[in-house]
Amino acid sequence: MNIADQTFPAADSANEDRAQAIRDQLRDAIVDRRLAPGTKLSEGEVGTLFDVSRTVARAALQMLTFEGLVRTERNRGAFVANPSPEEARQVFASRRLIEPGIATAAAGRMTADHVAAFKAQLDEEGRFIAERGPNARRSEIKASGDFHLLLASVAGNAILQRFMEELVARSSLVIALYGRSGVSSCGHSEHMNILEALENGNSERASALMLHHIDHIEADLDLRVRSGPALRQALEF
Amino acid sequence: MNIADQTFPAADSANEDRAQAIRDQLRDAIVDRRLAPGTKLSEGEVGTLFDVSRTVARAALQMLTFEGLVRTERNRGAFVANPSPEEARQVFASRRLIEPGIATAAAGRMTADHVAAFKAQLDEEGRFIAERGPNARRSEIKASGDFHLLLASVAGNAILQRFMEELVARSSLVIALYGRSGVSSCGHSEHMNILEALENGNSERASALMLHHIDHIEADLDLRVRSGPALRQALEF
DNA sequence: CTCGCAGAAATCGTATGCAATCTTTTCCGG
DNA sequence: CCGGAAAAGATTGCATACGATTTCTGCGAG
Numbered sequence: 001m002n003i004a005d006q007t008f009p010a011a012d013s014a015n016e017d018r019a020q021a022i023r024d025q026l027r028d029a030i031v032d033r034r035l036a037p038g039t040k041l042s043e044g045e046v047g048t049l050f051d052v053s054r055t056v057a058r059a060a061l062q063m064l065t066f067e068g069l070v071r072t073e074r075n076r077g078a079f080v081a082n083p084s085p086e087e088a089r090q091v092f093a094s095r096r097l098i099e100p101g102i103a104t105a106a107a108g109r110m111t112a113d114h115v116a117a118f119k120a121q122l123d124e125e126g127r128f129i130a131e132r133g134p135n136a137r138r139s140e141i142k143a144s145g146d147f148h149l150l151l152a153s154v155a156g157n158a159i160l161q162r163f164m165e166e167l168v169a170r171s172s173l174v175i176a177l178y179g180r181s182g183v184s185s186c187g188h189s190e191h192m193n194i195l196e197a198l199e200n201g202n203s204e205r206a207s208a209l210m211l212h213h214i215d216h217i218e219a220d221l222d223l224r225v226r227s228g229p230a231l232r233q234a235l236e237f
Numbered sequence: 238m239n240i241a242d243q244t245f246p247a248a249d250s251a252n253e254d255r256a257q258a259i260r261d262q263l264r265d266a267i268v269d270r271r272l273a274p275g276t277k278l279s280e281g282e283v284g285t286l287f288d289v290s291r292t293v294a295r296a297a298l299q300m301l302t303f304e305g306l307v308r309t310e311r312n313r314g315a316f317v318a319n320p321s322p323e324e325a326r327q328v329f330a331s332r333r334l335i336e337p338g339i340a341t342a343a344a345g346r347m348t349a350d351h352v353a354a355f356k357a358q359l360d361e362e363g364r365f366i367a368e369r370g371p372n373a374r375r376s377e378i379k380a381s382g383d384f385h386l387l388l389a390s391v392a393g394n395a396i397l398q399r400f401m402e403e404l405v406a407r408s409s410l411v412i413a414l415y416g417r418s419g420v421s422s423c424g425h426s427e428h429m430n431i432l433e434a435l436e437n438g439n440s441e442r443a444s445a446l447m448l449h450h451i452d453h454i455e456a457d458l459d460l461r462v463r464s465g466p467a468l469r470q471a472l473e474f
Numbered sequence: 475c476t477c478g479c480a481g482a483a484a485t486c487g488t489a490t491g492c493a494a495t496c497t498t499t500t501c502c503g504g
Numbered sequence: 505c506c507g508g509a510a511a512a513g514a515t516t517g518c519a520t521a522c523g524a525t526t527t528c529t530g531c532g533a534g
Contacts, residue, residue, distance in 0.1 A: 017311065017517095018517095018518090044484085044485070053519045054520090055517085055518055055519065059299065062300075063299075063303070074254065074525095075486055075525050075526060076486080076525090090395060090396050093342075093394055094400075097334070097338040098334060101334040102334075105330075157327045157330055157331060159305070159324075159327050159328060160327070163400055170396075279514090279515065280515075281515070290488055312495050312515080312516055314496095
């Protein structure tokens, strides 16, 4: 698997923390499903791939463990998280609680620049939906998440923004695992409606639309336990 | 400073992660203000105190950095966080958004055992308030936080519970830094009112009471910037 | 043929060493 | 006496080494 292919020779901010850079690349890979849930991420392999020692690879994996994207078992190693339906429900319950509030906060802080950023974001999102390549779906999930992250950044609360980063990343995993095929295109129009409410400073409407939007995303999931849950756990698949 | 004094010879679950144990002890020390904001936590010193190598100490500090209790500067080290008034406001804004929802969720899941646990918690809280020792205030802040953590555990959402752990810990820091003296005793009665609403399954009332409670806690803070903020930053105090 | 069990290989947890960076002290010219 | 440069000391970032634990492999007994 070639995760670390695209080396950023110039753009790579040289002196910044290498562990953080590795975490970012791994997170992208996990969220994009280039790394399937359950995949083992051994310290040595990660270190070799990114050309660092196990020490820094380990630090990156520890960060991802905190974010809930990786699960580590003592003396066994780190694995891409494989969220259970229950975990998935909790992720969306958390989002239902937090995101309407974020939308409310953002509605009061929208500037012209923000609107432009959202427009660009939604354009890109639309392009990915139109596209029909093999990884169109991946890009679509990613772009959809980026909309919510952009919103969180506008809301202006760094703590909530970090919470949302975690929730969006975990949502992407959940959607990739439990999502049914193609209803997600309706999410695009919902994003546009939310933006419209934000532009008008209609915080109440933005908040309500956001709540419905999250409900729709979750409703598109199939969270029934497949086969015997005990068996699935035992086999780790 | 003697942080690692109380060694838990028997209770210490032997094979569990040592870094995690160190993190827990450091977190308690920070939240209790046995470690003042701004205090340097050098890897070597922490390692020596807990009798582990720098590797393990470093891992513990990294965890605390994620939780926002510690701030690390590259090539300089780790310091107990010194939240700015703006950060403090964000902490409470986050709590205002999340905790009413947690109260709502908890109201629907209360069992007799939970009620008993809350009663015990509130008793202890009352005892600490009555007490007038030198570290009564510390214990009081801690116990008050524990009430909110207990509530979060009852709500049954592991993700939100973790968010609340972070928010409560950071709140304790903020209260210790910016809190005015003695109004916090009124928090105790508010806790009791919230418990009453929870017992009655009155989720709406519990949620509303919680919101007011958080407002009261924040209202007790003095979040005006002391002296010139730029100067304060420069001096790191 | 399957099962079980040594031994080997792989992987993790932790300690320690070295270079790079930051901080403090020292020392000298003004 | 003061200011500033240079050296000494302390601390971090990272790599590597080694024992401990787990997983894999191969072989023999049933």
